[in-house]
Amino acid sequence: xxxxxxxxxxxxxxxxxxxxxxxxxxxxxxxxxxxxxxxxxxxxxxxxxxxxxxxxxxxxxxxxxxxxxxxxxxxxxxxxxxxxxxxxxxxxxxxxxxxxxxxxxxxxxxxxxxxxxxxxxxxxxxxxxxxxxxxxxxxxxxxxxxxxxxxxxxxxxxxxxxxxxxxxxxxxxxxxxxxxxxxxxxxxxxxxxxxxxxxxxxxxxxxxxxxxxxxxxxxxxxxxxxxxxxxxxxxxxxxxxxxxxxxxxxxxxxxxxxxxxxxxxxxx
DNA sequence: TACATATGATCAT
DNA sequence: TGATCCTATGTAA
Numbered sequence: 001x002x003x004x005x006x007x008x009x010x011x012x013x014x015x016x017x018x019x020x021x022x023x024x025x026x027x028x029x030x031x032x033x034x035x036x037x038x039x040x041x042x043x044x045x046x047x048x049x050x051x052x053x054x055x056x057x058x059x060x061x062x063x064x065x066x067x068x069x070x071x072x073x074x075x076x077x078x079x080x081x082x083x084x085x086x087x088x089x090x091x092x093x094x095x096x097x098x099x100x101x102x103x104x105x106x107x108x109x110x111x112x113x114x115x116x117x118x119x120x121x122x123x124x125x126x127x128x129x130x131x132x133x134x135x136x137x138x139x140x141x142x143x144x145x146x147x148x149x150x151x152x153x154x155x156x157x158x159x160x161x162x163x164x165x166x167x168x169x170x171x172x173x174x175x176x177x178x179x180x181x182x183x184x185x186x187x188x189x190x191x192x193x194x195x196x197x198x199x200x201x202x203x204x205x206x207x208x209x210x211x212x213x214x215x216x217x218x219x220x221x222x223x224x225x226x227x228x229x230x231x232x233x234x235x236x237x238x239x240x241x242x243x244x245x246x247x248x249x250x251x252x253x254x255x256x257x258x259x260x261x262x263x264x265x266x267x268x
Numbered sequence: 269t270a271c272a273t274a275t276g277a278t279c280a281t
Numbered sequence: 282t283g284a285t286c287c288t289a290t291g292t293a294a
Contacts, residue, residue, distance in 0.1 A: 006275075052275095052276075052277095067276080068275095069276045069277065070274060070275075070276040070277080070287080071276085071286095071288050072287070073288080086288060101287085101288060101289085102286095102288040103287075104286075105277095154276095154277090161275045161276070162274090162275055162276085163275050208275075254282075255276090
């Protein structure tokens with residue numbers, strides 16, 4: 001679940017449910033009890049996302065910093081949901097209840113700490129939009145890493161994860177091993193444009209959908225049931241949606257990556 | 269019941 | 282590069 005679109009959507013949903021009326025906070029699991037007690041009963045003033053980081057600001061000036069990591073979830077639950085001991089944090093008010101489980105980070109910090117966190121992040125496409133292109137291009141130009149590794153580097157751009165990196169490279173026709181500094185102007189611009197577009201779509205739909213209208217008709221009725229929203233991610237051995245080749249899987253920056261050997265030209 | 273896996277990141281070697 | 286942390290889910294045994 002958690003790439004940048006998820007976190008921005010979360011920030012917006014939490015804002016809707018909690019900003020404006022006092023929030024009860026506790027830690028059924030116990031591991032966050034002391035900190036939760038500090039802002040328990042306060043007003044949430046603001047809820048925002050930077051890349052994959054979520055920040056909820058409280059009256060006292062304290063800030064709840066959450067990073068979901070690989071397996072974390074922060075979800076709205078029914079008021080009868082039992083307080084299981086995997087729930088790190090539970091937020092409640094009159095109209096809503098949310099449970100946080102398995103976060104990589106859940107900490108109470110102050111503004112200065114927040115600034116340190118975001119100073120280590122590259123441009124966030126969902127905050128800066130198309131205006132972030134310049135920064136992104138400079139980041140690419142100064143790196144020799146394979147683009148497939150760079151896209152996961154949150155200090156180059158903030159919010160992309162393993163699904164989007166495979167899909168972005170497919171849509172731009174770029175081989176994952178291409179060194180960043182060999183990506184030309186047009187490709188860099190296309191990468192940034194698609195990133196902004198796809199993250200916005202993901203936030204709106206609350207899930208990752210990269211498939212384009214013109215490719216929908218090429219999806220055989222056989223596979224119509226599932227897995228129809230992506231081009232490359234987890235599609236090893238299946239037909240490319242745009243040519244007769246098969247999608248191949250490889251490893252890059254310690255994670256699996258998928259690409260079409262025909263549509264995503266080999267780098268030399 | 270056990271194990272593999274997951275849209276992440278850090279720390280040790 | 283590999284081990285590690287956190288939790289839930291699906292599949293194998």
